[in-house]
Amino acid sequence: MEASQTSGTRRAAGRPKIGDLATSDVVVRLRTPEGRDEWLYCHSAVLAAGSKYFADRLSDDWPTCQILGSRYCVEVYCQELDLSSHVTALRLLYAAEPCSRFGVRGALGVLQAAVHLGCARIAAACVDYLESAPWDEADEEEILRTIPCLGPQYDCVLARLRPIDPAPVTSIFLSAFRHATSMHSAPELKSAAQEQLEYMLTEDDDAPLLVFDDDIVKSQVKDCVSGLLNRFGAFMSAILMKPKEAPLGRDDGGLQQELHSFVSDISWACQILSKLEMMKCVVVYWTGVSSDVVEAVDVVCVGIDCLKTILKVIEVSAKVLEAIAFGNIVLPTEKRYDAVNVWIGFAQRAKPLVEQPERDDEDGDAEAPKINLDNEVWQSLESAIVSIVLTLPSNNQADILSDWLLSKHAKYPDLTEAFEVWCYRSKVAKRRLSFLDHANRLS
Incomplete structure (x- = not known):
């Protein structure tokens, strides 16, 4: 040694x-x-x-x-x-x-x-x-x-x-999308999946990480969204049936939290689907269950504590109505009329709830919640409603405008533009369509 x-x-x-x-x-x-x-x-x-x-x-x-x-x-x-x-x-x-x-x-x-x-x-x-x-x-x-x-x-x-090959990117996207729309994923994993998927598709200084031109991939995305919507539909059905059997406890925050989670996931899905030009499945579904959504919110959401959930519902509705208003999704007249009627009424009731905390805070309530939507969401919802109203037959427009003028919440949404257009069209209708009468007499 x-x-x-x-x-x-x-x-x-x-x-x-x-x-x-x-x-x-x-x-x-x-x-x-x-x-x-x-x-x-x-x-x-x-x-x-x-x-x-x-x-x-x-x-x-x-x-x-x-x-x-x-x-x-x-x-x-x-x-x-x-x-x-x-x-x-x-x-x-x-x-x-x-x-x-x-x-x-x-x-x-x-x-x-x-x-x-x-x-x-x-x-x-x-x-x-x-x-x-x-x-x-x-x-x-x-x-x-x-x-x-x-x-x-x-x-x-x-x-x-180095840039990654397309195959692994697609695989990661689909796996993350399943977590982002699943009710069983851990909250941290779901939140990370939603955030990163949104980033992957964002067009900023760099091109999106992937571009979807594969029908098989789109089909898998659609299946995930359909699963989310089906679970939401089952959840609403359970809520709407309970009052008939046994009234819901108003202090039960679990249902409200579950409703908030569902609507938040649907709102996020709308952001992704709009980038993929796949909003139709959500638009068709949401317009079909609009009345049920409003009823479920009325049953579960009571008090100012539920304002976040109510605003999430407004957020989803704004995205859905915007897709209809831009003509990206074509729906029959009856469905457009019913949907716009439901969400005008809901928005009129939601807006004062948003403004209420500000008034309470001015009175000295330091703990009053300060919850609001981005003004752009309110503006896009209002603009979409106006556009959709103007696509309806004159008599349907008249019904909507009449209810709006009689409402104590006529301040929002502001349908003044639709009112002006309806008045003009109604006044000049006979003159503008007089050629039809002439053609009918000749025939």
């Missing part, structure tokens, strides 16, 4: 050390354009063995300049910011195992210096570290600026940043 330790000590003692003036036979002079110099006393055998740059400079074929007696001087030019990395690379030539654990930025600097000096072993150690180390966003940007300039042999560092 003692003999082994003694042998190891001798080997360590016999290893050259950078900066050892007594044994050094080469001076490396690091120079920068700013005039900074760094002198390092080194050993030609170590330098030539670990660096192609120094192997070439110290060979007999390279003209050298002798200074300081018998020592050679090798000049290395580098930028000021790279000076410390070159010093580190030279020191690593003396290490038994090159250590590259200087953090991502430090490893990048040493890698550049190693490439400059032709230190293959040090460069490989830096690459291994960079491939395995965690990166933050700033590290990633620095890597993207640095690695492509070093040569294709170092592109392996960029593996985690």
